[in-house]
Amino acid sequence: MQQLPISTAKAPIVGAFIFKFRLPSGWVLAALLIAMLTLVPVVVVLSSLLTPEREIWTHLVEYQLPQLLTNTFWLVLGVGLGVAILGVSLAWLTAVCEFPGRKQFSWALLLPLAIPAYVTAFVAIGLLDFTGPVQTLAREWWGPIEFPSIRSRGGVIAVMTLALYPYVYLIARNAFLTQGKHALEVAQSLGLSPAVGFFRVALPMARPWIVGGMMLALMETLADFGTVAVFNYDTFTTAIYKAWFSLFSLQAASQLASLLIVFVLVVLLAEQQTRTRMHYTQTGKHSVQARIFLTGAQAWLATGFCLVVLALGFIIPITQLLLWASEVVEQDLDVRYLDFFWHSLALAALAALLSGAVALLLSYSARQHPGLLLRMTARIATIGYALPGAVLAVGVFIPVAWLDNRFVAAGWVQSPLLQGSLMVMLLAYLVRFLAVAHSPIESQMHRITRSVDEAARSLGVSGVSLIARVHLPILRGGLLTAAALVFVDVMKEMPITLMTRPFGWDTLAVRVFEMTSGGEWNRAALPAVALVLAGLAPVVVLTKYRSK
Amino acid sequence: MLTVAMTTYAANEIVVYTARNEQLIKPLFDAYTKETGTSIKFLTDKEGALLQKLKAEGANTPADMLITVDAGNLWQATKLGLLQPVQSKTLLDNVPAHLRDPANQWFGLSVRARTIIYNKDKVKPDALSTYEDLGNPKWKGRLCLRTSKSVYNQSLVAMMIQEYGEPKTEQIIKSWVANLATPPISDDARAMAAVAAGQCDITVVNTYYFGGLMKKKPNLPLAIFWPNQDTKDSGVHVNISGAGITRHAKHQAEAVKFLEWLSSEKAQNLFADVNMEFPVNLKVKPDATVAAWGEFKQNPLNVVKAGELQTAAVKLMDRAKYK
Numbered sequence: 001m002q003q004l005p006i007s008t009a010k011a012p013i014v015g016a017f018i019f020k021f022r023l024p025s026g027w028v029l030a031a032l033l034i035a036m037l038t039l040v041p042v043v044v045v046l047s048s049l050l051t052p053e054r055e056i057w058t059h060l061v062e063y064q065l066p067q068l069l070t071n072t073f074w075l076v077l078g079v080g081l082g083v084a085i086l087g088v089s090l091a092w093l094t095a096v097c098e099f100p101g102r103k104q105f106s107w108a109l110l111l112p113l114a115i116p117a118y119v120t121a122f123v124a125i126g127l128l129d130f131t132g133p134v135q136t137l138a139r140e141w142w143g144p145i146e147f148p149s150i151r152s153r154g155g156v157i158a159v160m161t162l163a164l165y166p167y168v169y170l171i172a173r174n175a176f177l178t179q180g181k182h183a184l185e186v187a188q189s190l191g192l193s194p195a196v197g198f199f200r201v202a203l204p205m206a207r208p209w210i211v212g213g214m215m216l217a218l219m220e221t222l223a224d225f226g227t228v229a230v231f232n233y234d235t236f237t238t239a240i241y242k243a244w245f246s247l248f249s250l251q252a253a254s255q256l257a258s259l260l261i262v263f264v265l266v267v268l269l270a271e272q273q274t275r276t277r278m279h280y281t282q283t284g285k286h287s288v289q290a291r292i293f294l295t296g297a298q299a300w301l302a303t304g305f306c307l308v309v310l311a312l313g314f315i316i317p318i319t320q321l322l323l324w325a326s327e328v329v330e331q332d333l334d335v336r337y338l339d340f341f342w343h344s345l346a347l348a349a350l351a352a353l354l355s356g357a358v359a360l361l362l363s364y365s366a367r368q369h370p371g372l373l374l375r376m377t378a379r380i381a382t383i384g385y386a387l388p389g390a391v392l393a394v395g396v397f398i399p400v401a402w403l404d405n406r407f408v409a410a411g412w413v414q415s416p417l418l419q420g421s422l423m424v425m426l427l428a429y430l431v432r433f434l435a436v437a438h439s440p441i442e443s444q445m446h447r448i449t450r451s452v453d454e455a456a457r458s459l460g461v462s463g464v465s466l467i468a469r470v471h472l473p474i475l476r477g478g479l480l481t482a483a484a485l486v487f488v489d490v491m492k493e494m495p496i497t498l499m500t501r502p503f504g505w506d507t508l509a510v511r512v513f514e515m516t517s518g519g520e521w522n523r524a525a526l527p528a529v530a531l532v533l534a535g536l537a538p539v540v541v542l543t544k545y546r547s548k
Numbered sequence: 549m550l551t552v553a554m555t556t557y558a559a560n561e562i563v564v565y566t567a568r569n570e571q572l573i574k575p576l577f578d579a580y581t582k583e584t585g586t587s588i589k590f591l592t593d594k595e596g597a598l599l600q601k602l603k604a605e606g607a608n609t610p611a612d613m614l615i616t617v618d619a620g621n622l623w624q625a626t627k628l629g630l631l632q633p634v635q636s637k638t639l640l641d642n643v644p645a646h647l648r649d650p651a652n653q654w655f656g657l658s659v660r661a662r663t664i665i666y667n668k669d670k671v672k673p674d675a676l677s678t679y680e681d682l683g684n685p686k687w688k689g690r691l692c693l694r695t696s697k698s699v700y701n702q703s704l705v706a707m708m709i710q711e712y713g714e715p716k717t718e719q720i721i722k723s724w725v726a727n728l729a730t731p732p733i734s735d736d737a738r739a740m741a742a743v744a745a746g747q748c749d750i751t752v753v754n755t756y757y758f759g760g761l762m763k764k765k766p767n768l769p770l771a772i773f774w775p776n777q778d779t780k781d782s783g784v785h786v787n788i789s790g791a792g793i794t795r796h797a798k799h800q801a802e803a804v805k806f807l808e809w810l811s812s813e814k815a816q817n818l819f820a821d822v823n824m825e826f827p828v829n830l831k832v833k834p835d836a837t838v839a840a841w842g843e844f845k846q847n848p849l850n851v852v853k854a855g856e857l858q859t860a861a862v863k864l865m866d867r868a869k870y871k
Contacts, residue, residue, distance in 0.1 A: 059866065063867060229734060232731065232733070245699075246697065246862045248624050248858070250596075397600070401601075401604035405605075405606055405608050408608050415610070416605070416610070420610075498594070503589050506570075510592070514570050
């Protein structure tokens with residue numbers, strides 16, 4: 001750079017600086033702060049990339065990765081398609097059409113969310129494997145016959161689809177409900193049939209919601225370990241756990257996990273770039289819609305379809321769980337369950353509130369300051385969801401323990417203060433589940449267009465009252481969805497709860513862990529059933545709100 | 549400063565991190581508290597997570613003792629410098645040499661035997677002999693195995709590497725894989741269910757799973773076979789659940805006392821009986837159900853080898869396409 005005489009150079013440069021970089025607003029600062037906070041554990045994991053574990057990598061690349069990547073690819077593809085098809089079709093049916101049972105299905109179809117996916121997996125294998133009742137009965141009746149194996153790629157995809165479609169269902173349904181009938185009516189007045197209207201108008205308009213739900217389901221799929229372990233279906237996460245638990249290298253495990261995050265980040269940003277040019281407008285507030293009345297065969301097909309999904313995703317697994325639980329309920333159900341229940345509910349509720357508030361802040365700042373910076377910030381702040389839980393738990397715990405040790409060394413406190421505190425636990429949940437809260441809120445944020453603000457301002461409403469009286473009511477559906485999803489996810493969460501809970505703060509999920517890790521599936525059923533019951537609470541709240 | 553810090557930890561209390569499930573370990577804690585008045589605070593988690601937690605907490609860890617299953621995990625804890633040597637004649641007397649750390653950083657507390665289970669209707673016990681023989685072509689399509697991700701199988705293979713060297717072990721594992729009736733199964737209980745249902749005829753499991761299953765369904769046509777009894781310097785593959793004192797224990801003396809108590813005759817019955825494992829202390833008779841399975845010769849190799857060779861075993865199983 002050219003050397004300039006100091007006297008003349010200084011003032012213009014400072015001036016240009018001030019001109020170009022105005023002080024960032026409170027919104028931007030808040031968003032950046034959130035991202036930094038949630039990024040700490042991710043950075044801890046990413047820092048492993050600095051010291052590669054050559055020997056383990058060579059082994060993995062030679063003997064494992066090709067198969068793992070193929071398996072992961074098919075799983076992501078299968079589950080992605082599966083949740084999109086199930087989630088969107090069910091959301092459309094229950095939001096826009098009318099058929100026998102619609103009202104009950106509209107909330108019941110959320111229930112599979114309350115059962116941890118690996119529990120559904122275990123039930124599926126228990127029922128459908130060679131030793132299960134289905135094949136055993138078939139052999140008794142017809143002699144030896146060959147069934148397609150449930151422990152297969154198709155089996156894993158089916159189970160994960162059934163466990164994860166509610167993400168798409170819930171978020172897409174919200175979109176269809178608030179989309180307003182106008183667009184569809186316009187389509188119909190132009191002579192399009194309902195079916196064509198669905199594909200040409202409703203579906204494209206609901207895209208950010210659908211993609212948001214799919215992203216959640218796919219991040220969960222990529223981070224899953226329990227379900228694929230039950231099926232012994234090796235994915236990328238399997239390699240992460242293998243490097244850590246079997247080859248004793250957390251280093252190599254973190255490196256693999258880092259690759260996973262980088263991959264997900266790239267996909268998320270690419271997906272977001274395709275969205276920036278789209279604009280969404282509010283086409284009338286939820287007008288009490290005249291639903292499309294399905295009749296005859298169509299109506300029964302719709303009912304049948306919903307019933308089959310509900311049966312596979314919830315009724316059959318919960319029945320099996322209840323049967324198992326009934327065997328042990330007398331010996332196992334004791335007063336401690338009150339504590340488990342209370343701990344689970346309290347943690348889930350607090351985490352739901354916290355994640356909802358932070359996601360709202362994040363998404364609001366992105367709206368106030370559109371642009372790449374805050375879009376990136378939001379993506380980075382929500383990337384924790386793509387990390388396998390156990391790896392994230394370590395990523396959270398290492399900096400917390402480090403801080404504690406510094407405090408003790410400095411003589412500020414006598415014994416560790418942060419670790420084993422509820423605050424750290426909630427922070428860890430926030431890092432993991434911010435994506436779950438962010439997706440439905442952000443999609444809903446698209447509804448608040450510039451013209452909404454302008455109209456409000458012309459009526460003299462602005463500032464805080466604009467947010468409270470205009471924005472929040474529009475966002476309410478998204479906020480409730482966010483809170484409900486986080487609530488249920490925290491109830492089910494294990495690795496973070498195990499690692500960061502204070503002494504004695506056992507939850508239902510911890511209890512499920514204790515039993516399943518000892519292979520006692522029938523005893524694990526009892527806390528699992530309790531977990532499902534507690535998970536019903538947010539579903540009821542959502543339904544109440546929706547039926548208003 | 550140090551003395552001030554020490555006073556914040558209550559006396560008459562021990563803090564335990566345990567990878568053993570609550571229902572298997574809590575009865576011991578309760579019994580000890582009742583006998584001595586020392587209260588025990590504990591936290592459960594997976595082995596790998598507990599080790600990382602201990603490591604991150606460093607000198608300020610609240611934990612005095614680590615209790616876990618599998619010698620490999622305990623070996624890993626010593627490698628990470630998380631445990632400290634314990635000089636105790638009681639422990640040396642009560643715990644046989646092959647079931648404790650050569651440097652006395654951890655001690656086995658119960659023995660878990662990994663053995664062969666067969667379908668009585670389809671297999672004559674004299675057709676069975678050793679683990680290696682499961683790769684014999686006569687078992688083609690008749691063998692079920694739990695996955696290679698199970699630490700129990702990893703340590704079994706690690707011990708085979710110690711006995712036979714890698715090339716021969718790899719051959720054996722390949723021959724097992726060739727005999728599989730169905731892809732590897734996710735847990736011991738399901739592997740036995742497959743044998744009972746006739747999907748295959750033999751499998752390899754930890755005996756307490758067999759005990760648990762037979763208690764619930766006594767009519768299943770399953771029986772135990774103790775392999776490698778006639779082989780010199782070999783025997784049934786055993787692993788342990790065990791414990792060590794953390795390097796930065798705040799209640800070191802109390803924790804050592806508790807560890808000694810766990811190896812004593814009084815506690816050993818309770819410890820092993822809760823999960824139908826075998827006592828480490830040879831003065832203690834196993835639980836009646838367990839004793840009924842017959843006596844057997846244990847592999848006399850030190851279980852620490854399961855840790856040292858675990859990585860090699862995992863890689864070898866990958867090479868042999870044992871999933």
